[in-house]
Amino acid sequence: MITTVHAGVLPEKSVEKRPKTGQKPIAFFKRKPSDLWPFNRLYRCSITEKQCLILTSALKSNPSHLRELNLSWNQIKNTGLNHLCDVLKDSRCKLERLSLCVCGITDVSSLTQSLTNTKALQFLKEIDLRGNMIGDSKQKLIDVLRDSNCELSL
Structure with missing residues (x-):
């Protein structure tokens, strides 16, 4: 199974996979990696730096299935990017596409370091x-x- 986390358009029947009113967002992120496919709507989901840490923790448990990650239009900022770099540092990571458009990022030093010191660059295409x-x-x-x-793309 290849897990894709991006701004894809899902059929409306997938909407019930989103957190219900009153459900804490943290519980939504604590799903096992094989259940990550419902996260296709992480684009513009108001994910913060703190929530990015929780997402990263879930992704690190088995990053080998993750091929695309699109967190565009979320305010993950530099701290969130630093957390995501922990996934890239994992030798099992085979991420091919990373999209972080309009995320409040001002420094990509951690990303540069992650790509320099790991196998991640062998797989990344975009x-x-x-x-x-x-x-x-x-x-x-x-x-x-x-x-x-x-x-x-800058």
Whole structure:
């Protein structure tokens, strides 16, 4: 099974997989990795840095099935990105597409380091960071990705 976490359009019948009114978001994120396919609507879900930590914890338990992760338009910021980098550092991670558009990210040093010191770059084909106000750290990321098969969108 290949798990995809992105802004795909799901059939309406999948809506019941979303948290019910009054259900704590944390409980929603504490599902086992094989149940992550309902997360296709994480795009614009108001995920914060703290909730990103919980999501990362769930993903780290078995990252080998995760191929796409789209958390665009969530305010995960630099701290959330740092948590996600823990997934990339896992030798079992085979993530191919990472989309973090408009996430309040200003520093990608942790991402650059994760890609430099792990096997993650062997699998990654796309990183989309458009809409973030990334400062000087983007040049190092560009340099790391230059000789790879990974396309970077800024």
